[in-house]
Amino acid sequence: MDLTYSPEDRAFREKARRWLEANVPTDDLKTLDERKAWHRKLYEAGYVGVLWPKEYGGWGASPMQQAIVQDEMARVNAPPAINGLGIGFIGPTIIVHGTDWQKGRYLKKMLTAEEIWCQLYSEPNAGSDLASLKTRAEDRGDHFLVNGQKIWTSSGPIADWGILLARTDSKAPKHKGISCFLLNMRQPGVEVRPLKQITGSSLFSEVFMTDARAERRDLIGTLNQGWEIAQTTLGFERGSNSLGRVTRYAIAFSQLVRAAKELRRGGRPLIEDPVVRAKLGKIYAELEVQRYAGLRVLSALNRGESPGAASSITKLSYTEFEKRYYEAALEILGPWGQLVTAPEEFEEIDTSSGEPGTWATAFLWSRAGTIYSGSSEIQKNIIGERVLGLPKEVRADRLKA
Amino acid sequence: MNFSFSSDQQLLKNSARAFLDEHMKPATVRLLWDDPRGESEALWKEMGELGWLGLSLPEAHGGSGLGMVETAILLEEMGHAALPGPYLPTVLAARAIEEAGTNAQRMRWLSAIATGEARATLALLDADLDWRPEGTRTRAEKSATGWTLSGTKRFVPWAHVADVLLVPARTPDGLTLFLVDPAAAGLTLEPAQVMDGATRLVTVTLDATPVGGDGVLGAAGQAGPLLASLLRRGAVGAAAEMLGAARRCLDMAVGYAKVREQFGQPIGSFQAIRHKCAEMLLEVENSHAAVYYSAWALDARAEDAELAASVAKAYVGDAARRVCGEAIQVHGGIGFTWEYDLHLYFKRAKALEAMYGDADHHRELIVRRVAA
Numbered sequence: 001m002d003l004t005y006s007p008e009d010r011a012f013r014e015k016a017r018r019w020l021e022a023n024v025p026t027d028d029l030k031t032l033d034e035r036k037a038w039h040r041k042l043y044e045a046g047y048v049g050v051l052w053p054k055e056y057g058g059w060g061a062s063p064m065q066q067a068i069v070q071d072e073m074a075r076v077n078a079p080p081a082i083n084g085l086g087i088g089f090i091g092p093t094i095i096v097h098g099t100d101w102q103k104g105r106y107l108k109k110m111l112t113a114e115e116i117w118c119q120l121y122s123e124p125n126a127g128s129d130l131a132s133l134k135t136r137a138e139d140r141g142d143h144f145l146v147n148g149q150k151i152w153t154s155s156g157p158i159a160d161w162g163i164l165l166a167r168t169d170s171k172a173p174k175h176k177g178i179s180c181f182l183l184n185m186r187q188p189g190v191e192v193r194p195l196k197q198i199t200g201s202s203l204f205s206e207v208f209m210t211d212a213r214a215e216r217r218d219l220i221g222t223l224n225q226g227w228e229i230a231q232t233t234l235g236f237e238r239g240s241n242s243l244g245r246v247t248r249y250a251i252a253f254s255q256l257v258r259a260a261k262e263l264r265r266g267g268r269p270l271i272e273d274p275v276v277r278a279k280l281g282k283i284y285a286e287l288e289v290q291r292y293a294g295l296r297v298l299s300a301l302n303r304g305e306s307p308g309a310a311s312s313i314t315k316l317s318y319t320e321f322e323k324r325y326y327e328a329a330l331e332i333l334g335p336w337g338q339l340v341t342a343p344e345e346f347e348e349i350d351t352s353s354g355e356p357g358t359w360a361t362a363f364l365w366s367r368a369g370t371i372y373s374g375s376s377e378i379q380k381n382i383i384g385e386r387v388l389g390l391p392k393e394v395r396a397d398r399l400k401a
Numbered sequence: 402m403n404f405s406f407s408s409d410q411q412l413l414k415n416s417a418r419a420f421l422d423e424h425m426k427p428a429t430v431r432l433l434w435d436d437p438r439g440e441s442e443a444l445w446k447e448m449g450e451l452g453w454l455g456l457s458l459p460e461a462h463g464g465s466g467l468g469m470v471e472t473a474i475l476l477e478e479m480g481h482a483a484l485p486g487p488y489l490p491t492v493l494a495a496r497a498i499e500e501a502g503t504n505a506q507r508m509r510w511l512s513a514i515a516t517g518e519a520r521a522t523l524a525l526l527d528a529d530l531d532w533r534p535e536g537t538r539t540r541a542e543k544s545a546t547g548w549t550l551s552g553t554k555r556f557v558p559w560a561h562v563a564d565v566l567l568v569p570a571r572t573p574d575g576l577t578l579f580l581v582d583p584a585a586a587g588l589t590l591e592p593a594q595v596m597d598g599a600t601r602l603v604t605v606t607l608d609a610t611p612v613g614g615d616g617v618l619g620a621a622g623q624a625g626p627l628l629a630s631l632l633r634r635g636a637v638g639a640a641a642e643m644l645g646a647a648r649r650c651l652d653m654a655v656g657y658a659k660v661r662e663q664f665g666q667p668i669g670s671f672q673a674i675r676h677k678c679a680e681m682l683l684e685v686e687n688s689h690a691a692v693y694y695s696a697w698a699l700d701a702r703a704e705d706a707e708l709a710a711s712v713a714k715a716y717v718g719d720a721a722r723r724v725c726g727e728a729i730q731v732h733g734g735i736g737f738t739w740e741y742d743l744h745l746y747f748k749r750a751k752a753l754e755a756m757y758g759d760a761d762h763h764r765e766l767i768v769r770r771v772a773a
Contacts, residue, residue: 281764384675
């Protein structure tokens, strides 16, 4: 056991830090073009596609170096790269399961954010039970005709392409009749409607597909292999953002401490209240434990070990922690914590969503993490069945299958 | 960067598990619970022969020169077995003697501890139960032959079997650490009975108890940093032991949930039980990360070593209590019986939660460090 960084990783961090300090935009990025330009700059410097193999335009570096980039970006509150879903998981899915034609057509443009990608998985009636999805793709020879509705699509309005799960065999058991496609979002049969969330902003959309076309050459894997493909890639690269995430929490924590020193209650600063101190101590202990656990996962990833179902523990751990964190912050701040525009006394904070905002925004956003990418309840099922080996539950759909 | 154990560390863990599985079965733990002394002298000797007692002592004193990570590995296994005995206070005291002792003090105690001939303990708490070294109330006054100590030390672990007590006391120079002979005049021991039979706590009363001039450990008046360092090691060590107890409770709960049937199915197939077990695993794995990160940080003298020790004690104390408690809940009625072994580990974890600074104490230390 040795938790010191290797000399190469220390040098890599030093270089990334210097580059970011010199290049991070000083003004907010307002337009899509500005965000794409920043993305390209990051890519050319070697800080996007860090984990991707060199033959597909990536940098072929280690999970540790990927984590270091995320960590250094968090440290200077750098705007994120734009094509996160594409680079984090759709691209790797194409690399693992795609044809040579698909790799040649899509990967480089994804990496450079020339084309933006979104994910078309969840449906209004297929959330945790994703395999019950109803969107149909009918085989028409050289293409499939797609009809149905998707929801919770990030980057919907700016997406050029989407990775789609659709039913191609309605008679097969539900897990066995799903196929995976790449769908052109810029066609008449695809309509994107932004969805307003409890935060007041719209980072997610609904997507309606009416006689939309998915080309046969854009089928990933074989027909009806979609569920298997989705399963193998859902957990891809969970863990390499662990350091950056904790750094963001820690920066917000120091802002919380600053606020607790400035705000007064009962004639003294909040920070002198033993109840406030106990809450701060508890939250910081948990925050540090997230960091230690992140290092543990990262060191395993870096040795080429796949966390498999254990990545559910990581996801469950940090999303549930994030809720407790912002709940505690709002308890400490009282009504100050509920302001949705930053008062002069406070700076904006990083809300862990990619959007800056106030403590209230972060508090609201923290409700999303335990729902998206498999809710906490689904993660606990996975941990129970696949990590602890507990017996499967008796379920109506399993009886039928 | 490697968070996994080295092959030597894994070997130590496996051999400790095998040894304790064989020699510290639950039935043996129960015998020791009922034993007035409370620990096995024969087993202590064997632990000496295995090199466990001198694990972190220098080779010149019969030790192996290993670090806190290895010590935590052993302590986790001891917690997993609910092993009764003064291992943690003895190795902490030995470490302090090694760090601050004179040559004569080191010669007198270290080899004896490494071979299992001597036991030691720490009398850190006064009557007002303040874990901060500066809260010490016991006083030491200069005498013709050295010092006399007066005061009351509460909840001293295993003082009734110790050959030497490390006692902090106030002197005109400031806080000073003394090596006190438990047979010295004016010293009385009053064992208390606590709910964990593997924990023995003793009230030590010092009434003008004489200590020779050679009984001062470290520089007179300068004991603060040494005591703080002892408490940090104690906190990490206790966290490791609680982790072991929690892991045992989790394993028992999962094992039971696979075979216990109600409503015609194993109860582990019900989400109410399965989700509980998943939450328990999450806390056990996070506790593992906290224990071994903090142990490594002490060995590596990392700049956050002090913070990490408090983080580990605060987090693991809460986590182990919850995990062991939920294990009783998963078991239902059988988990509440004296005959079923679960309570051995539940009580072990609970007892350690209060030692070397409880979670509240360590949370305050954390805030002082990060919100200064």
